Ligand SMILES: Nc1ncnc2c1ncn2[C@@H]1O[C@H](COP(=O)(O)OP(=O)(O)OP(=O)(O)O)[C@@H](O)[C@H]1O
């Protein structure tokens with residue numbers, strides 16, 4: 001999940017440097033440990049023998065009255081033997097982690113050696129975004145998206161609904177260019193998206209995942225998210241836009257509050273709004289939000305909704321919606337069933353024409369919007 005966000009935000013180069021540095025920091029002590037594991041038993045044994053010889057010499061020099069002292073020395077030796085074994089045991093456990101460290105290093109090397117092939121054209125402002133007969137298959141021959149075609153325009157809010165497993169997240173991943181259609185195309189301003197630079201895409205298309213992850217660092221670090229070009233002013237503007245600024249100011253050190261230490265004190269709703277701020281900090285043209293299936297606190301839901309209403313004028317909003325309140329701000333809604341775009345229309349029109357949409361809205365209304373309607377309807 002974190003990997004997804006790191007890709008989407010184009011944070012990879014900075015993040016990779018951070019991980020590399022951590023990896024190096026951990027790797028050196030690991031190598032040291034491996035050396036010690038081999039060296040320590042030998043050293044320890046030699047030391048034990050040396051002590052034994054010294055003790056025997058002492059006994060020899062001082063005669064029989066030292067028998068009691070010999071007992072004490074032997075006792076100390078036995079005790080420290082157990083202690084030595086404990087140390088060895090801990091070291092061995094560290095050694096067991098080595099394969100994982102090696103695997104991580106190998107993976108990093110592998111990715112560095114296989115860069116993706118992308119177009120080189122600079123991406124202008126995204127006015128229109130859509131798909132042209134896009135198919136997608138995780139396993140060759142087994143399409144999970146079947147010929148999806150649509151076009152959305154800047155300033156629109158588009159909802160996506162559909163039963164669990166229908167293909168909503170797969171569609172979102174194509175929009176984010178995390179996946180590429182197996183046939184057909186993702187189109188931007190009428191042209192194939194693949195021809196445009198990926199860095200530009202990451203800057204212009206932003207994302208709030210279903211279960212957003214915070215990183216260890218300050219509130220500002222979390223919003224900036226490995227994009228050093230975003231300054232403090234932009235961080236604060238994004239936080240205000242995501243309706244989380246006031247809460248941040250109520251924390252002991254404001255934007256400098258370290259999240260790692262108080263991550264459990266941050267509610268699901270605050271987490272979502274911090275990650276919304278993260279997504280808005282880069283002033284994107286397109287914002288894609290995958291709504292959590294379970295309800296957040298009412299205050300947060302309202303705050304996010306107000307925020308989305310406000311953002312809507314300037315960006316193309318794409319919302320995987322699980323809540324009626326979210327659907328109500330959508331200009332048009334896509335209904336995805338079994339990997340097919342069954343309908344795409346205004347909410348009022350869908351209410352009259354689409355069975356799935358009608359079921360979803362009725363169930364949500366009956367349950368007072370506390371439950372995830374799409375999952376209910378799919379049962
Ligand atoms: N990484 C994957 N590898 C193989 N198949 C996958 C993978 N991810 C999803 N699928 C399959 O693709 C289909 C569409 O899944 P997707 O996650 O896009 O559905 P969804 O509409 O987002 O569902 P939900 O509402 O539960 O999030 C499902 O049949 C799913 O099992």
Ligand SMILES: [Mg+2]
Pocket residue numbers: 168169170
């Ligand atoms: Mg999904």
